[in-house]
Amino acid sequence: MAQVIDGRQVAASITGTVKAAAAALEAETGVKTGLAVVIVGDDPASHAYVGAKGRMAKECGFNSVQHTLPATTTQADLAALVAALNADPSIHGILVQLPLPKPLASDPIIQSILPDKDVDGLHVVNAGKLATGDLATGLVSCTPAGAMVFVRRTHGDDLSGLSAVVIGRSNLFGKPMAQLLLNANATVTIAHSRTADLPEVCRRADILVAAVGRPEMVRAGWIKPGATVIDVGINRVPAPEKGEGKTRLVGDVAFAEAADVAGVLTPVPGGVGPMTIAMLMANTVIAAHRAAGRVPPAF
Numbered sequence: 001m002a003q004v005i006d007g008r009q010v011a012a013s014i015t016g017t018v019k020a021a022a023a024a025l026e027a028e029t030g031v032k033t034g035l036a037v038v039i040v041g042d043d044p045a046s047h048a049y050v051g052a053k054g055r056m057a058k059e060c061g062f063n064s065v066q067h068t069l070p071a072t073t074t075q076a077d078l079a080a081l082v083a084a085l086n087a088d089p090s091i092h093g094i095l096v097q098l099p100l101p102k103p104l105a106s107d108p109i110i111q112s113i114l115p116d117k118d119v120d121g122l123h124v125v126n127a128g129k130l131a132t133g134d135l136a137t138g139l140v141s142c143t144p145a146g147a148m149v150f151v152r153r154t155h156g157d158d159l160s161g162l163s164a165v166v167i168g169r170s171n172l173f174g175k176p177m178a179q180l181l182l183n184a185n186a187t188v189t190i191a192h193s194r195t196a197d198l199p200e201v202c203r204r205a206d207i208l209v210a211a212v213g214r215p216e217m218v219r220a221g222w223i224k225p226g227a228t229v230i231d232v233g234i235n236r237v238p239a240p241e242k243g244e245g246k247t248r249l250v251g252d253v254a255f256a257e258a259a260d261v262a263g264v265l266t267p268v269p270g271g272v273g274p275m276t277i278a279m280l281m282a283n284t285v286i287a288a289h290r291a292a293g294r295v296p297p298a299f
């Protein structure tokens with residue numbers, strides 16, 4: 001039976017470190033860590049996530065600012081808000097909640113955020129720093145950074161000799177996850193929808209990371225016995241057993257059967273999700289330390 005990682009508990013240990021670091025920074029320099037979250041439109045799921053981020057930022061002792069813009073906001077208005085936040089010295093981190101409502105284009109907005117304030121780690125400068133191994137001055141995308149905390153707590157900092165397979169190749173998750181694993185000396189394969197014999201590729205993995213967005217796609221037979229399996233999927237599926245029209249969250253891994261084979265397994269919910277928010281707080285306090293010319297804590 002696999003050891004199931006409690007993501008909420010690991011996230012709480014991260015935010016504990018963030019809170020202490022923010023308090024020390026404020027006590028010693030007077031700088032209060034500032035996070036600005038921008039949300040456009042009225043998608044209820046996006047508002048729920050943004051609310052959770054704001055509450056966590058306050059818990060960490062940050063100056064937490066939310067900008068809620070109507071769905072009718074123009075590209076120029078949104079760009080002007082980002083420019084104002086870039087210029088505001090009280091703001092150390094800027095997050096523009098994605099996806100943006102149509103017809104707004106997210107890429108020009110993301111690329112207009114100052115890389116030093118890009119706490120989502122999506123700016124090409126931060127992607128490039130990760131790709132070249134410059135973790136000391138860049139910011140890493142929150143979900144892969146959170147998944148990597150689980151990997152490090154299971155296997156240590158050096159993954160030499162271990163084989164890692166990441167299913168999914170997005171800029172948001174798959175590519176940065178693969179870079180982090182490679183930086184830690186793992187032998188990394190990026191698999192995706194065009195990969196031949198995906199189950200066979202996955203069975204080679206000592207560390208299997210699933211980020212495909214297909215409910216319970218990874219079966220027990222895809223998992224090497226004893227492997228570490230990190231489930232990044234968040235899929236809402238019908239749950240008629242809970243009542244008419246009800247839903248539940250499942251990952252990309254068939255959890256119950258995977259638990260019989262894996263050595264370590266992350267659940268959904270309560271796995272990578274809470275870590276995404278915790279690493280956003282970590283990135284923000286890192287950005288605030290750097291802005292104040294101080295060495296940030298390591299996470």
Ligand SMILES: Nc1nc(=O)c2c([nH]1)NC[C@@H]1CN(c3ccc(C(=O)N[C@@H](CCC(=O)O)C(=O)O)cc3)C=[N+]21
Nearest residue numbers: 049095096097098099120142269270271273274276277
């Ligand atoms: N600029 C931007 N940055 C993001 O990081 C970003 C974004 N846009 N847009 C949406 C996605 C999604 N995302 C999640 C964060 C936390 C949970 C989370 O805490 N999930 C809980 C369950 C929550 C529930 O019950 O619905 C869990 O897995 O335990 C999930 C998903 C961040 N995103």
